[in-house]
Amino acid sequence: MRVVQGTRPLVIFDCDGVLVDSEPLSVQVLVDALNRRGVEIDEEEAYARFLGRSLSTLAQILHDDFDHSIDAAFLEDLRHELYDRFRQELKPVPGIAGVLETLDSTICVASSSQPERIRLSLSLTGLLERFEPFIFSASMVENGKPAPDLFLHAARAMKTDPADCIVIEDSPAGIEAAQRAGMAVFAFTGGSHAGAPGYSERIAGLAPDVVFDAMPDLIHLVRQHMEGPDRHRSPRAS
Numbered sequence: 001m002r003v004v005q006g007t008r009p010l011v012i013f014d015c016d017g018v019l020v021d022s023e024p025l026s027v028q029v030l031v032d033a034l035n036r037r038g039v040e041i042d043e044e045e046a047y048a049r050f051l052g053r054s055l056s057t058l059a060q061i062l063h064d065d066f067d068h069s070i071d072a073a074f075l076e077d078l079r080h081e082l083y084d085r086f087r088q089e090l091k092p093v094p095g096i097a098g099v100l101e102t103l104d105s106t107i108c109v110a111s112s113s114q115p116e117r118i119r120l121s122l123s124l125t126g127l128l129e130r131f132e133p134f135i136f137s138a139s140m141v142e143n144g145k146p147a148p149d150l151f152l153h154a155a156r157a158m159k160t161d162p163a164d165c166i167v168i169e170d171s172p173a174g175i176e177a178a179q180r181a182g183m184a185v186f187a188f189t190g191g192s193h194a195g196a197p198g199y200s201e202r203i204a205g206l207a208p209d210v211v212f213d214a215m216p217d218l219i220h221l222v223r224q225h226m227e228g229p230d231r232h233r234s235p236r237a238s
Contacts, residue, residue, distance in 0.1 A: 008105050009226060010160040012151060012183070013131075014052070015111035017170035020121045021091050023051065023193035029082045039068050047196040052171025054112040054144030083120060092125035093191065095215035100130045102219050108134035110154040110167075112144055112174075134158065145173040148181035155181070166222060170194075172202045179206070186210040186221060 017023045027046045034041055039062065041049075049065075050058050055075075062068045100107065108131060111118050115137045122128035122135075136157065141149035155162050167178035167185045170193075178185035187203050190213035194200070203211065210221055 009222070010155065010158050010165045011103065011105040011107045011222065012110050012154055012165055012167045012178075013107060014167070014169045014171070014174050015109050015113060015118050015121060017051075017093075017191040017193060018168050018188050019093060019096055019109070019127055020125050021093050021192050022086065022121060023047075023170070023191055025085045025089060026082060027051075027193070029078065029085055033074065033078050033081065034062075034068075037068065037074065039066050041066070044197050047193065048198060048202075051193075052112055052145055052169070052173035054138035055114065056138075057112075057144050079117075083117075086121060086124055090121060090124050092127060093188075093215055097126065099215055099218050100127070103222065105166075105222060106158065106160070107131065108136060108154055108158055110136040110150050112138045112150075114139055145171070146176035146180065148177050151178055151181040151183060155183075166225065168218065169208075172206055175203065175206045175208050179208075184209045184225060186212065186218070188215065188218075189213045190215060 013019055016026065027043050030050065031041060031043050031046050049061055053061070059070050062070060109118060109122070115135065118135055118137060119128060122131060136150060136154040138144040138150050141153050143149045151165070151167060152162060155165050162182045165183040167174070167183050168188055169175050169178060169185055170188045170191055175185050175187055185208045187208040187210065189200065189203060189211060194213065209225070212218065212221060
């Protein structure tokens with residue numbers, strides 16, 4: 001990471017599973033909806049295939065691997081059910097509010113979710129004003145995670161070199177996207193979905209710069225990273 005001591009890096013937060021503890025709700029709603037449509041998939045497989053992926057990528061996987069196409073009616077029903085669950089049950093990741101108050105960095109959100117869902121999630125958990133208007137969605141770029149497009153788009157919009165960015169991610173697809181963008185990536189494994197079978201192994205296998213499971217630790221982890229040796233990053237090969 002090419003950061004001169006004393007400068008402020010851009011910290012790019014994923015939303016689901018990093019800012020809001022939404023992944024178990026999202027996976028439960030998705031699996032139930034797919035099962036009703038005759039797609040046999042359980043939560044373990046859903047985590048492995050869909051965690052951190054954009055809606056368009058999800059649709060492509062269902063088409064290619066399950067011979068199932070999702071239509072507008074399915075998406076509308078899914079959205080209504082998910083938003084209802086969010087309004088009833090969604091919580092912020094423990095400790096994130098204090099981190100955002102204390103972190104001495106420029107911040108933004110870059111999520112695979114649609115802008116409407118990102119803003120609803122952040123609004124329900126009291127985090128929206130911390131980020132608005134610096135909220136970036138996979139719908140704004142051609143290719144979703146694990147492609148680097150979204151993180152590179154966020155860096156350009158925030159006028160920051162990718163080498164001066166730290167991405168906070170919880171998904172294998174997001175970690176790979178950050179690495180391919182030439183950014184430092186801190187893997188957060190403190191969400192309530194972290195106990196899913198194989199999750200920890202998939203995260204460790206990608207060798208992120210940092211793995212941490214308590215959000216308040218992010219303050220000193222960012223500081224340590226800034227004060228460490230100068231590390232210029234190049235995007236990884238696709």
